[in-house]
Amino acid sequence: MNENLFASFATPTMMGLPIVILIIMFPSILFPSSNRLINNRLISIQQWLVQLTSKQMMTIHNNKGQTWTLMLMSLILFIGSTNLLGLLPHSFTPTTQLSMNLGMAIPLWAGTVFMGFRHKTKAALAHFLPQGTPIFLIPMLVIIETISLFIQPMALAVRLTANITAGHLLIHLIGGATLALMDISPSTALITFIILILLTILEFAVAMIQAYVFTLLVSLYLHDNT
Amino acid sequence: MPQLDTSTWFINIVSMILTLFIVFQLKISKHSYPMHPEAKTTKMAKRLTPWESKWTKIYSPLSLPQQ
Numbered sequence: 646m647n648e649n650l651f652a653s654f655a656t657p658t659m660m661g662l663p664i665v666i667l668i669i670m671f672p673s674i675l676f677p678s679s680n681r682l683i684n685n686r687l688i689s690i691q692q693w694l695v696q697l698t699s700k701q702m703m704t705i706h707n708n709k710g711q712t713w714t715l716m717l718m719s720l721i722l723f724i725g726s727t728n729l730l731g732l733l734p735h736s737f738t739p740t741t742q743l744s745m746n747l748g749m750a751i752p753l754w755a756g757t758v759f760m761g762f763r764h765k766t767k768a769a770l771a772h773f774l775p776q777g778t779p780i781f782l783i784p785m786l787v788i789i790e791t792i793s794l795f796i797q798p799m800a801l802a803v804r805l806t807a808n809i810t811a812g813h814l815l816i817h818l819i820g821g822a823t824l825a826l827m828d829i830s831p832s833t834a835l836i837t838f839i840i841l842i843l844l845t846i847l848e849f850a851v852a853m854i855q856a857y858v859f860t861l862l863v864s865l866y867l868h869d870n871t
Numbered sequence: 872m873p874q875l876d877t878s879t880w881f882i883n884i885v886s887m888i889l890t891l892f893i894v895f896q897l898k899i900s901k902h903s904y905p906m907h908p909e910a911k912t913t914k915m916a917k918r919l920t921p922w923e924s925k926w927t928k929i930y931s932p933l934s935l936p937q938q
Contacts, residue, residue, distance in 0.1 A: 743874040
């Protein structure tokens with residue numbers, strides 16, 4: 646049973662070949678790039694969405710921070726579309742893979758931190774000590790702040806992984822419970838089925854919110870360092 | 872947790888990097904955002920091109936010497 650519960654999070658292989666590369670690449674074909682003067686509805690909606698998100702997220706940045714717009718917009722679209730596609734039944738969700746999320750979080754975080762140390766060394770070092778600390782606490786606080794800086798990318802990756810994994814597990818469990826209750830008592834099965842539907846709606850919201858949160862936190866790290 | 876099995880990490884990370892850092896950025900950067908429609912002046916903009924400053928006689932086909 647325990648094996649079965651987590652089986653959908655194992656990286657799929659087909660005849661020994663990793664097909665995960667195709668699965669991860671798949672969302673990109675939902676974003677066609679057209680060379681027409683007038684776009685179709687899908688591309689228009691996507692461009693409107695990108696424009697809305699980038700206005701909302703990038704206005705707090707200065708010119709240097711705004712050079713990251715393309716990166717952050719592709720990040721939110723990638724995570725969002727992967728999460729939403731992962732809610733299809735029998736599909737594999739690459740955002741449940743800790744490795745992939747770490748691979749996204751660490752380079753982006755490192756980029757912001759390196760930028761901070763390169764261009765604003767004093768301000769970046771000042772983040773290691775809050776203002777008004779008593780003198781005897783200074784060494785300990787510097788250590789704590791350093792650890793908290795290095796834990797940031799881990800927290801970013803684990804947050805996305807845990808949220809998506811927990812959602813999929815809950816759907817799996819409640820779906821299984823509904824199926825088992827169908828024969829025993831149909832009225833209870835109806836209740837669990839309603840819960841399942843509400844949970845699915847919640848998971849759609851979580852899929853989009855987590856994409857937004859991941860990008861927003863990278864954007865905040867960027868804001869601290871530009 | 873099959874996520875903690877490190878044997879698949881390499882292929883995961885490589886395919887993520889290919890998709891996120893190359894395919895997605897190429898696609899999003901091709902989006903074109905049209906300007907807002909706004910009223911434009913109907914007057915022609917005055918061009919500052921020295922060769923069009925005056926209509927000289929040699930350019931007029933009628934004043935060319937008859938063949």
